[in-house]
Every structure is written in C-alpha cells, then in structure tokens.
Amino acid sequence: MNKKQKKTLYRIIISAVLLIALYFIPVTGALRFILYMVPYFIIGYDVLRKAFKGIKNRQPMDESLLMCIATVGAIVLAVYQDLSGLKGDYVEAIAVMLFYQVGEWFQSVAVGKSRRNITELMDIRPDYANIETDGELEQVDPDEVEVGTVIYVKPGEKIPIDGIVASGSSTLDTAALTGESLPRNIVEGDEVISGCINLTSPLRIKTTKEFGESTVSKILDLVENASSHKSKSENFITKFARIYTPAVVYSAIALAVLPPIVRMLFMGAEPMWGSFVYRALSFLVISCPCALVVSIPLTFFAGIGGASHAGVLIKGSNYLETLSETDTVVFDKTGTLTKGNFEVDAVHHCPIKEDELIEMAALAEAASTHPISQSLRRAYSREIDRSRVSDIEEIAGQGIKAVVDGKRVAVGNTKLMAAVGAEYIECPDDIGTVIHVSVDSEYAGHIVISDIIKPHSADAVRALKSCGVKRTVMLTGDAVKIADKVASELHIDEVHAELLPSDKVDRVDALISAKGGKGKLAFVGDGINDAPVLSRADIGIAMGAMGSDAAIEAADVVLMDDDPLKIADAIRIAKKCLRIVKENIVFAIGIKLLCLLLSALGLAGMWLAVFADVGVMVLCVLNAIRALITKR
Amino acid sequence: MKKSYKIDVDCANCAAKMEDATKNTEGVKDATVNFMMLKMNVEFEDGADPKEVMPRVLDNCKKVEDDCEIFF
Numbered sequence: 001m002n003k004k005q006k007k008t009l010y011r012i013i014i015s016a017v018l019l020i021a022l023y024f025i026p027v028t029g030a031l032r033f034i035l036y037m038v039p040y041f042i043i044g045y046d047v048l049r050k051a052f053k054g055i056k057n058r059q060p061m062d063e064s065l066l067m068c069i070a071t072v073g074a075i076v077l078a079v080y081q082d083l084s085g086l087k088g089d090y091v092e093a094i095a096v097m098l099f100y101q102v103g104e105w106f107q108s109v110a111v112g113k114s115r116r117n118i119t120e121l122m123d124i125r126p127d128y129a130n131i132e133t134d135g136e137l138e139q140v141d142p143d144e145v146e147v148g149t150v151i152y153v154k155p156g157e158k159i160p161i162d163g164i165v166a167s168g169s170s171t172l173d174t175a176a177l178t179g180e181s182l183p184r185n186i187v188e189g190d191e192v193i194s195g196c197i198n199l200t201s202p203l204r205i206k207t208t209k210e211f212g213e214s215t216v217s218k219i220l221d222l223v224e225n226a227s228s229h230k231s232k233s234e235n236f237i238t239k240f241a242r243i244y245t246p247a248v249v250y251s252a253i254a255l256a257v258l259p260p261i262v263r264m265l266f267m268g269a270e271p272m273w274g275s276f277v278y279r280a281l282s283f284l285v286i287s288c289p290c291a292l293v294v295s296i297p298l299t300f301f302a303g304i305g306g307a308s309h310a311g312v313l314i315k316g317s318n319y320l321e322t323l324s325e326t327d328t329v330v331f332d333k334t335g336t337l338t339k340g341n342f343e344v345d346a347v348h349h350c351p352i353k354e355d356e357l358i359e360m361a362a363l364a365e366a367a368s369t370h371p372i373s374q375s376l377r378r379a380y381s382r383e384i385d386r387s388r389v390s391d392i393e394e395i396a397g398q399g400i401k402a403v404v405d406g407k408r409v410a411v412g413n414t415k416l417m418a419a420v421g422a423e424y425i426e427c428p429d430d431i432g433t434v435i436h437v438s439v440d441s442e443y444a445g446h447i448v449i450s451d452i453i454k455p456h457s458a459d460a461v462r463a464l465k466s467c468g469v470k471r472t473v474m475l476t477g478d479a480v481k482i483a484d485k486v487a488s489e490l491h492i493d494e495v496h497a498e499l500l501p502s503d504k505v506d507r508v509d510a511l512i513s514a515k516g517g518k519g520k521l522a523f524v525g526d527g528i529n530d531a532p533v534l535s536r537a538d539i540g541i542a543m544g545a546m547g548s549d550a551a552i553e554a555a556d557v558v559l560m561d562d563d564p565l566k567i568a569d570a571i572r573i574a575k576k577c578l579r580i581v582k583e584n585i586v587f588a589i590g591i592k593l594l595c596l597l598l599s600a601l602g603l604a605g606m607w608l609a610v611f612a613d614v615g616v617m618v619l620c621v622l623n624a625i626r627a628l629i630t631k632r
Numbered sequence: 633m634k635k636s637y638k639i640d641v642d643c644a645n646c647a648a649k650m651e652d653a654t655k656n657t658e659g660v661k662d663a664t665v666n667f668m669m670l671k672m673n674v675e676f677e678d679g680a681d682p683k684e685v686m687p688r689v690l691d692n693c694k695k696v697e698d699d700c701e702i703f704f
Binding site: 293 | 643
C-alpha cells in the first residue's frame with residue numbers, strides 16, 4: 001500500500017467508526033445534522049473537491065460528480081424530512097460515499113498489486129554492467145557500454161547485453177525469457193542473450209550489440225507498449241462509457257421529474273417528489289461504469305503479462321483478441337515443426353558397429369565445413385583426433401576420401417562408391433540425404449541424415465486441435481515426399497510442398513480468401529525468410545525469435561523459444577483472457593441494468609445501489625486478475 | 633523525438649483523458665499513456681523542446697484530471 005492508499009484506509013475506518021457511534025447517540029435537530037456531516041466530509045471531501053474542479057474545467061461527466069449529486073441529494077432529502085417533522089436518514093448518504101471510497105481503495109490496491117505482480121514477472125531489466133579496468137570491477141550503466149566491450153558477469157547476476165562468451169563456461173537460467181525451467185549450458189564462443197541469469201561460474205562476455213538493441217530492451221519495449229494497441233473490446237468500453245454516463249444522468253433527471261409531473265397533471269395523484277428523487281439518486285449510484293472501465297484493460301494487461309511469463313510475447317491486446325479467434329494454423333516446416341538442422345537419423349546395412357561407422361565418417365570429414373559433415377561430427381559427439389586422419393582428398397560432387405587409422409575410408413554418394421569399387425545398396429526410403437561409406441573398398445553401409453521433427457511437434461498439433469483449431473496446414477520449400485512424411489507423422493490436415501518463399505505468401509492469401517466464417521488464420525514461422533508471410537496472415541507468430549530482429553518486427557506474437565507447444569499455450573491464454581473479458585462485460589452490464597430497473601421501479605434502495613456499483617467492480621477486478629494465471 | 637515519462641494516476645479512464653489532453657498540447661505530435669505500466673510516451677514535434685513542452689502537458693492534464701502527476 002502506498003501513502004495515499006493508507007490515508008484513504010484511515011479515513012474509511014474513522015468515518016465508519018463515527019457513523020456507528022452516531023447511531024447510538026440520542027441527539028436531534030440541527031446538532032444531529034452537524035454531527036452527521038463530520039464523517040461525511042471526512043470520507044468525501046476529495047470526491048466533492050474533484051467534482052467541483054471537474055465542473056470548473058468543463059469536464060463534469062465523471063463518477064465523482066455522480067457520487068456528489070447522489071449523496072448531496074440524499075442529504076437534502078433527509079434535511080427535508082427532518083424539517084417536516086420526520087427523522088431524516090443521513091446514514092444512507094454517508095454509507096454510499098463510504099462504500100464508494102472502499103471500492104476505489106480496493107481498486108487502487110488491486111491494480112497496484114497486479115501491476116507489481118506483472119512487473120515482477122517481467123523483471124528482466126538489468127541495472128548495471130560490470131566492466132573490468134586494471135583488475136578492478138566497475139559497475140556502469142548498461143546504456144553506456146559500447147559494442148565490443150568485454151563485460152564481466154558474476155554468478156547470480158543477469159547478463160545485461162547480448163554478446164559472445166569470451167572466456168569461462170557456466171549454466172544459464174533462461175526462464176525469464178523462455179519460460180523454460182531447465183538451465184542451459186554454455187561454453188566459450190557461444191552466443192548469449194541479455195536477460196538470462198548466470199548461475200554457476202563467472203563469465204567474460206564480449207558484447208555484440210548496444211543495450212538498446214539487445215534482446216532484453218526489445219522485449220521490455222514490446223511488452224510495455226503492448227497495451228497501446230487497443231482491442232475491439234477496449235474500444236467498445238471507451239465508446240460505451242462516453243455515451244453511457246450522460247445517458248444515465250439524463251435518465252436520472254427524467255426519472256426524478258417526469259413521473260411526479262405526470263402524476264400531478266394527468267392522474268390527479270400526489271406527486272411524491274421525495275420518492276422519485278430518491279429513486280433517481282439510487283439510479284445514479286448504480287450507474288458508475290467503473291467496473292468495466294477498470295476491469296477490461298486490467299484483464300488484457302494481466303493476460304499479456306501472464307503470457308510473457310510463459311515465454312509468449314504478445315504485441316497488443318488486439319492480437320490477443322485475434323489469437324483467441326484462430327481456427328486455422330499454418331506452419332512453416334523447417335525450423336518450426338522440424339529442427340532445421342540436419343542430424344543423423346539412421347544407419348543401414350552396416351556390418352560393423354554403428355558407432356564405429358559414424359566415427360570413421362566423422363574422422364574422414366574432420367576438415368570439411370559442409371553442413372553434412374558438421375552433423376556427422378555432432379553425431380560422433382567426441383573430440384576429433386586429427387592425428388588419426390591423413391591424406392584427405394575432397395572430390396567435388398562425390399564426397400571425401402581419407403586414410404583413417406591406416407584404413408582407406410570413402411564417405412560420399414553412390415558415384416563415389418562406384419569410383420572406389422564398393423558394391424553399395426540403395427536406401428529404400430530415401431527421405432533426407434544418404435551418405436554411403438566404404439572401408440578399404442568394402443561397402444560399410446550408409447548413414448541417413450535428415451531434418452528431425454521436434455520432439456513436441458506432434459503434441460503441439462494435437463494440443464491445437466483440442467483448443468479449437470479446426471485446420472492445420474503445412475507449407476514448405478522441401479520435396480513433396482519429405483513434406484508428406486512429416487505431415488502424416490504429425491497428423492497435419494493439408495500440405496503444400498515445393499514452394500518458393502513468394503509462393504508461401506500467395507498460398508496464405510488463397511487460404512485466407514478461401515476460408516469463410518469468423519475464424520482467423522495464424523501463420524507460424526521461424527522468422528527466417530518468412531517475414532512477408534508473417535505480416536500477411538491475420539496473426540503472425542514467430543518462434544525461437546531471440547536475436548532475430550526481422551521476426552520480432554514482422555510478427556504479432558513472438559515465442560521466446562522454439563517449442564511448438566507454445567503456440568497452443570498462446571491460444572489458450574488468449575481464449576481464457578477473452579472469456580474473462582466477456583464474463584465481465586455480461587456480468588457488469590447485466591447486473592447494472594437489472595439494478596437500474598429495480599431502482600427505477602422503486603424496488604431497490606441505496607444499499608443495493610452500492611452493491612451494484614462497488615460489489616460488481618470488486619468481483620470484476622478479482623475475475624480480471626485470473627488472467628494472470630497461465631498454468632497449463 | 634520520443635521520450636518516456638513516469639506518471640501517477642488513479643484510474644484507467646483518467647489515464648485516457650490524460651492521453652487526449654497531452655495529444656492536444658502544442659509541441660506534441662503524438663502521445664500514449666499506459667495506465668498499467670504508469671508510463672507516458674510522448675512524441676514531440678520537430679524542433680520542440682521537451683523541457684518547455686512538458687510543463688504545458690502537465691497543466692493540460694491537471695485540467696482534465698486533478699489527481700495526476702508526471703515526473704519529468
């Protein structure tokens with residue numbers, strides 16, 4: 001609680017105590033009036049002042065004025081009753097003001113609390129960077145660190161700026177960025193991104209970007225500005241409040257004036273001014289639109305905050321809304337559903353141990369920089385002992401011949417096998433690249449290298465179906481055969497293969513115009529070569545986008561790591577958020593209309609009116625905070 | 633030129649009013665007020681001096697919402 005909130009709380013307590021005390025003090029007449037005015041002014045002076053200033057600045061139509069008219073009106077009615085010999089009811093006016101303040105206080109505390117919660121979730125802003133000068137560490141503002149400077153990150157500290165590890169190895173906690181709880185191991189030469197926490201040992205990092213261009217700044221910028229992209233629901237509420245408040249004020253005036261006049265002139269009955277003025281005042285108290293005006297933006301903010309905690313950055317409330325209406329998801333294949341780097345998938349027809357074959361191949365390819373030799377070396381996973389290899393001979397378009405451990409090893413395609421005189425066996429299901437190996441001109445089998453499907457891809461497609469996505473489509477530049485295999489393995493409904501990057505835009509265009517109905521189309525890509533498609537789709541989702549500026553620019557939703565399951569998470573969070581928004585709109589407007597009707601008919605007094613205002617607001621705010629919880 | 637300021641304001645509606653008031657201030661090209669982050673991003677017109685414009689912005693905001701504060 002801040003100072004202002006504490007002060008309001010004291011005022012609430014003092015005036016409530018006074019109000020209860022006055023109930024037991026037997027005084028009458030003018031003294032009673034004056035005594036009752038004490039708690040009224042204690043609790044309401046700022047509201048009265050604000051309403052007065054509002055009128056002075058020609059901004060009269062706000063809730064302070066509504067409260068003033070209602071409470072002053074109720075007091076005038078009570079004075080009138082006093083004068084006409086009855087005992088006037090002052091408690092009501094004070095209670096209305098008291099509950100209004102309780103509501104405001106609660107709202108302020110709740111919003112402050114969720115604001116703190118959300119900013120804690122996004123607490124990735126580094127406060128300083130350590131620079132080593134003459135063996136001494138100096139803390140400087142990250143903004144002042146130039147590109148190429150070596151910074152020192154102690155265990156427990158956040159990495160302030162993107163860079164490359166110059167020395168040291170450690171593990172990083174990336175949870176704040178990716179939502180991934182497993183720490184990541186890094187060694188010298190690895191790229192690291194700002195916002196990660198260094199866990200085990202100190203690191204020297206050579207920066208590759210300025211602070212303002214670093215991942216952490218980009219993310220904070222994106223999330224902090226997200227709520228300025230307003231959703232349809234938010235715009236609806238703003239417009240609604242603009243029309244609603246004046247409409248209610250005029251209706252209240254009509255309710256106070258018209259029925260008595262009609263009764264007097266046409267029915268010959270008693271006008272009952274007091275009763276109708278009272279009804280009009282209750283009407284005013286009920287009408288406050290604060291439940292909606294506060295809870296709707298709060299829900300979106302909480303939704304965006306919760307999502308970013310789960311590693312899903314959503315650029316605005318409008319995208320949250322579109323995301324919740326998604327019924328078609330279009331995937332790019334490489335890098336999205338598959339890992340995008342080639343790995344050893346299988347080893348066939350091998351007379352020796354598979355590991356030994358891979359070892360031979362990796363050693364023979366020791367000097368090559370070709371992506372395929374890199375994946376062979378990754379599969380071997382041990383240190384390459386160059387001294388075991390000699391006479392390396394690279395034959396363009398065929399492969400490599402080398403002497404490994406004194407044996408003549410050939411690694412390459414069928415042409416190379418024919419050239420060395422080994423009897424090779426064709427791979428029957430040639431999906432991916434097939435590497436044949438021969439040892440001393442004897443065929444030693446082949447290694448199949450292909451783009452591996454990510455472990456969670458199948459689960460992701462299933463999860464999407466279960467959260468309301470009707471159709472899944474895969475686009476790829478790869479061969480039809482490979483595309484079909486991946487699609488059938490993942491149960492994807494529709495595949496379009498052998499597409500050039502520009503074809504993908506046309507294809508998405510066609511899909512959007514072909515699909516009728518209200519549902520939206522989302523495109524998921526890894527941000528490489530697909531920026532135009534990301535911006536063409538109703539909603540563009542870029543994944544694994546840490547460090548890829550183009551993707552962050554073009555996409556509407558950015559997944560911090562490359563786990564496709566996050567797509568379903570994002571849709572689920574969006575749906576939950578929008579459901580809460582709808583619940584609040586229906587609940588708040590429903591209850592208010594009902595209470596307005598009851599009070600117009602004279603069936604509801606100020607007490608119900610106060611519930612309709614403050615109670616509904618409290619319930620809506622509590623409901624809104626649910627959007628922060630994003631557990632699967 | 634764009635600048636970001638910390639603000640203090642009590643309700644979302646008041647923040648929207650502040651946004652309108654700031655937009656209509658001389659020297660301000662565009663402005664957004666983020667109630668949830670309690671932040672105000674102001675884009676100044678070319679050649680406008682923020683030091684000179686901001687007091688006017690605060691004045692205009694005080695007119696529509698007495699209870700607000702901008703830290704600049």
